[in-house]
Amino acid sequence: MLETRNLSKSFGPIHVTRDVSIRLERGERRVILGPNGAGKTTLFNLLAGVLQADSGQVLLAGKDITALPVARRARRGISRSYQKNTLFDGLSVRENLGLAAAVQAGQARRLFHDSLSHPKVRETVEEVAHLARLEQVLDARVNEVSYGIRRQLEVGVALATRPQVLLMDEPTSGVGPEMAAGFHDLLSGLPRDLTLLIIEHDMDLAFEVADKITVLNYGEVVFEGLPEAARGSDLLKEIYLGSWENA
Numbered sequence: 001m002l003e004t005r006n007l008s009k010s011f012g013p014i015h016v017t018r019d020v021s022i023r024l025e026r027g028e029r030r031v032i033l034g035p036n037g038a039g040k041t042t043l044f045n046l047l048a049g050v051l052q053a054d055s056g057q058v059l060l061a062g063k064d065i066t067a068l069p070v071a072r073r074a075r076r077g078i079s080r081s082y083q084k085n086t087l088f089d090g091l092s093v094r095e096n097l098g099l100a101a102a103v104q105a106g107q108a109r110r111l112f113h114d115s116l117s118h119p120k121v122r123e124t125v126e127e128v129a130h131l132a133r134l135e136q137v138l139d140a141r142v143n144e145v146s147y148g149i150r151r152q153l154e155v156g157v158a159l160a161t162r163p164q165v166l167l168m169d170e171p172t173s174g175v176g177p178e179m180a181a182g183f184h185d186l187l188s189g190l191p192r193d194l195t196l197l198i199i200e201h202d203m204d205l206a207f208e209v210a211d212k213i214t215v216l217n218y219g220e221v222v223f224e225g226l227p228e229a230a231r232g233s234d235l236l237k238e239i240y241l242g243s244w245e246n247a
């Protein structure tokens with residue numbers, strides 16, 4: 001469904017992405033691990049089209065999308081949730097979902113309130129609110145809800161564009177263990193044919209949700225395999241030093 005071939009990117013003298021080749025099947029849940037600065041977010045930027053690779057290719061459903069800009073990749077079904085908050089704080093949860101759904105449904109040029117009342121948009125909002133567990137907070141303003149709910153809303157906004165591939169950059173960063181557990185349920189409830197690529201620091205969550213794990217270190221894929229194999233790997237213990245024992 002999503003594939004990279006020998007993807008490379010440098011910023012000046014720093015090779016941030018080195019010859020990365022990964023291949024995800026439709027419906028696969030892949031977790032990307034790697035220490036700070038390993039190039040995880042950069043890889044997402046290359047996949048989403050925010051950054052252009054120096055060399056290599058990105059393929060979506062077998063088609064080469066390397067040259068396509070962000071908007072056209074999004075239209076073909078790549079969506080993402082961000083490491084940092086990108087929500088409209090002064091709007092309600094419903095309005096944030098509705099805006100994303102309206103853009104996707106081609107209704108965004110109407111007046112704001114007309115967009116949100118469009119049946120297609122309302123239907124998407126309902127469905128996504130259910131998937132992202134936001135039904136109870138739909139009418140709350142974003143700046144009134146908890147940080148954990150905002151993280152869920154980030155995922156909801158990404159889902160409202162009806163993606164085929166969802167890239168999630170540290171969806172549980174900054175949330176407590178309880179929310180992280182809730183996130184596991186949320187992920188389990190997503191449609192099975194949605195392909196998920198998740199950057200995650202929470203090892204427990206990573207091992208629980210991943211079909212396969214890819215580890216980046218200094219921009220390079222240093223491990224790819226089943227979660228069980230990742231858990232026992234000496235190489236990974238070394239990369240993560242002490243933090244691995246807590247996993």
Ligand SMILES: Nc1ncnc2c1ncn2[C@@H]1O[C@H](COP(=O)(O)OP(=O)(O)OP(=O)(O)O)[C@@H](O)[C@H]1O
Nearest residue numbers: 011014016034035036037038039040041042043083
């Ligand atoms: N636009 C940019 N210009 C220059 N250097 C950049 C740029 N974006 C990222 N970098 C550098 O590339 C390296 C990888 O950054 P990246 O954000 O991809 O890492 P990461 O694995 O997501 O880290 P973290 O776990 O901290 O989020 C870092 O050294 C970073 O400083």
Ligand SMILES: [Mg+2]
Nearest residue numbers: 040041042083
């Ligand atoms: Mg990052």
